[in-house]
Amino acid sequence: MKYDFAATEKKWQEKWEKAGIFHAADTSDKPKFYGLVEFPYPSGAGMHVGHIKAYAGLEVVSRKRRMQGYNVLYPIGFDAFGLPTENYAIKTGIHPRQVTDKNIARFSEQLKRVGFSFDWDRVVDTTEEKYYKWTQWIFLKMFENGLVFRDTALVNYCPSCKVVLSNEDSQGGKCDICHSDIVQKSKDVWYLRITKYADKLLEGLEEVDYLPNVKMQQVNWIGRSTGAFVNFSLKGIDEKLRIYTTRPDTLFGVTFMVMAPEHPLLEKYRDRITNAGALDAYREECAKKTEFERTQMNKDKTGVRIEGLTAVNPVSGKEIPIYISDYVMIGYGTGAIMAVPAHDDRDYAFAKKFGIDIIEVIKGGDISKEAYAGDGEMVNSDFLDGIKEKKIAIEKMVKVLEEKGVGEAGVQYKMKDWAFNRQRYWGEPIPIVHCEKCGMVPVPYSELPLKLPQIENFAPGEGGESPLAKIDSFVNCKCPKCGGAAKRETDTMPQWAGSSWYFLRYIDPLNDECLADH
Ligand SMILES: [Zn+2]
Ligand SMILES: [Zn+2]
Structure with missing residues (x-):
């Protein structure tokens, strides 16, 4: 059979x-x-x-x-x-x-x-009202506790999907969804302050049984580095150009500095700068490039020297030229770097192109040929000369910086806060009301879920507005605080909102009183 x-x-x-x-x-x-x-x-x-x-x-x-x-x-x-x-x-x-x-x-x-x-x-x-009620509830709890905030920023924007994307969703400068090229656009962005948890995430990796390469990916994504913040003064002005470096031991080898083209000091001292036009032209060119294009290691180095602003090395007193270049991003660190061409490949290429001095401060390589990134004895570095161990040289430099009040030890992360809004219909509405008098006001917990309205046209508005922005009955509302006329936030949360906590809901999926019974 x-x-x-x-x-x-x-x-x-x-x-x-x-x-x-x-x-x-x-x-x-x-x-x-x-x-x-x-x-x-x-x-x-x-x-x-x-x-x-x-x-x-x-x-x-x-x-x-x-x-x-x-x-x-x-x-x-x-x-x-x-x-x-x-x-x-x-x-x-x-x-x-x-x-x-x-x-x-x-x-x-x-x-x-x-x-x-x-x-x-x-x-x-995750799309059921009785589920996303709790996704919105979590959002409001985070808002209450300062873990959600709003800011204007240059964001990764897909002109085809008309949507703002996180770095994780736009790797390689391409949209994860439609593979179009990403452009940079200035937008109001809701952020989750995930950087606050960087250390906790790192420590947590010690407790979980993940494959080593998976752990390594996490470590690299968080990108914790230790180093120092250093304040370079600007010649003739009561102003500091603040940078972060993992190699404060090489401070005597700094021969130029680079600011992101969007750095706010450029606007602030515009009247002192004698080549503002050239800087503007360069900045406009940069705006057309994606972050990926800007930070690629092998690309040809471009930049413009800022005429009229000069930095002063806080330990040697030497005057240092400042450039703008697209490989420095405003969103990373302080938006400016110190450049040590003798010991960094990218700085080396830049110095060669612009004819800038290259000063060796660590022995071991041949800086007439290439940058030397290895260890060795400190030279041309005053009080560091003769030290052979990197760690000791760094500690000594940080101590001097702190004593002189021009810098301090610090920690930085590669990880950024999470851009958490999308200009789309099919997501959880962000439960916030904008009131001219009261500012951003949370929708009362008792009014959750804030439901998605029924609409017919799902296409995003021109300029990448959420389709919800076209629905007057959704947008116009009363301020929960003062009762005056107010407008609802029309952006929605990304898909990852609901999928960040579903494992808790499984435990108690029908609970109406809380997201899951304790
Ligand atoms: Zn797309
Ligand atoms: Zn109000």
Whole structure:
């Protein structure tokens, strides 16, 4: 007799479901096991083989744990806000809600057919009002505690998707969604202050059992460095040009400085600068380039010397020319650097091109040929001369800087705060009201969820405004604080908002009182 796979599997899958054998008990005396897989984005194409592969490992472990007598929580849900669904809605005119429901139904059917032992009573969908109510609640808690703030900034902007993207979503200067080239645009941006957690994230890596290369990726992304902040004075002005360096030991080798073209001191001392026109022209050129293009190591070095501003080396007293160049970014560190061409490749290339002095302060290389980045004995460095160990030279320099009051030891991170708003419809509305009198006012907790209004046209407005900005009944509201006329924030949160806490919701997915019972 021929074995009928489809019928046999269906028979047992129905039996499993009826018996509730994959159901995790809320309370139980059994030992606990929580198997968490990354929940899928339900796309129109249905599941792909990568989903099966990703979920099969923990499927095996979860089944084993059940047989070993554990109370197993092995849940699944759907990370369903986001651009692909919205773009599909723009193209077809079908509401993202409908598209999402259809895709979730298809995914659910497929996941069941594969035979995964998920607890289907705990399914979460990040786009459901009873779920995103708590995403908004978390946002407001973070706002209350200063972890959410708003600022104007140059952002990565995809002109095709008409959306602001994080650095993580625009790697290589391309949009992660449509692969168009990213441009830089000045926008109001909501940020999550994730940099506050940089050290905690680093320390936490010691406690988790990740693969070494995964840990290394995290470490590099956080990019913690130790060094010093140094204040260079500007000749003839009561002003400091502040920089950060990981190599304060090379301070005697500084022969020029570089500011980001957008540095605020340029505007402040515009009347002292004799070549402002040339600087303006250069800055305009930079505005057309992406961050990726600007900071690539191998590209030809460009820049303009600032005529009329001169820095003074705080330890040697030497006068140092200042340039603007696109490889220094305003968003990183202090937006200015000290350049030590003898011991840094990028500074070396720049110095060669502009005919700037190159002073060796660490012995060991041949600086007539190339920069020397290795260790060696300090030379041409006054009180550091003769020191052979980098660490000792750095400590000594920092001590001198602190004594002279021109600098101090410091820490920097590569990681930046998270640009957390999108000009799109299919996301959680940011629950903030803008009042002319009161400023930014949170929507009262009792009024959550702040629901997405029903709309017909999902296309973003010109200039990249959220489609919500076109809905007067949504935009115009009363200020929760003073009762006056006010306007709602029309940006929404990125897809990652709901997927940052779903693992907590699985524990208690139906709770209306809090995001999950303590
Ligand atoms: Zn795009
Ligand atoms: Zn008000």
